Amino acid sequence: MQNLLSTVIATVTPSASGTINPSQNSTRTTDVEARLAAWNTDTLCEDVRILLGLSRRQALEAVELYEQFWGLMARYPQTRLVPPMIVDRVWHLHILDTRRYRQDCLFLVGEFVDHQPRRSQPLDEGMGLDLTMALFEQHFGVAARSKLQDWQDVLKSQTHSVSPRSAMFDPTEGGECYRLC
Secondary structure (H helix, E strand, C coil): CHHHHHHHHHCCCECCCCCECCCCCHHHHHHHHHHHHHCCCHHHHHHHHHHHCCCHHHHHHHHHHHHHHHHHHHHCCCCCCCCCHHHHHHHHHHHHCHHHHHHHHHHHHCCCCEEEECCCCCCCHHHHHHHHHHHHHHHHHHHHHHHHHHHHHHHHHCCHHHCHHHHHCCCCCCEEEECCC
């Protein structure tokens, strides 16, 4: 599996050292990092806490992982990223507040970011999710990847009994990011 992942990663934008390079536009990446730092996610965090039935600490962690995913989307705008399950759940909640989601997209990356459910295509999720997880680890460390894996395990075993409002979410459904660049 590691060889497959190395091959997939090398097709993104390999550097001489074999690591993945972010988008060549470093100004855009720096700008997005500044915007992410300035992004007020208090309302989103409260939505995540209430609608997913999480503690405040869990909601903060989930939103932090979601913010990191936005950072990856900004760094790799041409790469198909598959959000890990908790990121996808937060993304669904963010999209429900359409005005805020549109404004946040424009603020963070300057364009609307579509979320594409994977219902109609074969699930080649493994490679996309593995690549996304590798990027999380490369940019945010082993701890971020470990948190994502812990969430994957919890959410896969979870029934909708956590919160009656969370019944609108299918824990097995994921999404992909497609952007017009």
